[in-house]
Amino acid sequence: MNILCVVAHPDDTEILCAGTLVRYAREGHRVTMAVFTDGSMGDAVIAPAELGKMREEETRAAAAVIGAKVIWGGVMDEHVFPDREQRMIMIDILREADPDIIFTHSPNDYHPDHRYVGQLIFDAYFQKGLPHIPGQSLPACRFAHAQLYFMDNLGGIGFLPTEYVDITEVFETKKEMLACHKSQFQAMQQLANTNLFDMIEVQARFRGLAAGCLYAEGFTRMDAFQRGLTTRVLP
Incomplete structure (x- = not known):
């Protein structure tokens, strides 16, 4: 399967979904990590141009740990909006990854960039497979019913997982990926x-307590017309 995680900022993937991606990669699936913004505004001292370059390098280093592909959206950090221009960018991200499973931010996340990335994925979902959308740089991908999962939010505030992934055996790899984001610590x-x-x-320990294992990541599946599945697809 083609597994896609789309996040707003560098390190969001590693914090919220990396354990699950490690498991997919070890099972032989194709994993893509897409970062929508350049992460350039996340420091009080380092200039945006320098920080953006650092954060892209850190993202690529983290992805290399599991052999994942990186798609770099390059939208200005703190400036994500669900408008036409950014929807076109998201459509091309989805087309390039051609996903069977998509992970992204939940609608109740704390950061507007996070929430709008999730909104853009919802808006671009069907258009990824329509060949006559004007202005797209990539051809339409499969018009498949990719399953969309919302990731936990920071602190788990107001987020009630409906499915869990046991990441106990891969938690150290998750930490290794996060450690690549040196600028963020x-x-x-x-x-x-x-x-x-x-x-x-x-x-991860708290979610593991609920899931009956040591460490877990929690998700909710976005159930909508023609997107439900009769079998579990999470590892």
């Missing part, structure tokens, strides 16, 4: 008083 400590390793440990 100091920034998150300074700006949000947050240690990234502590954050993913606590959240």
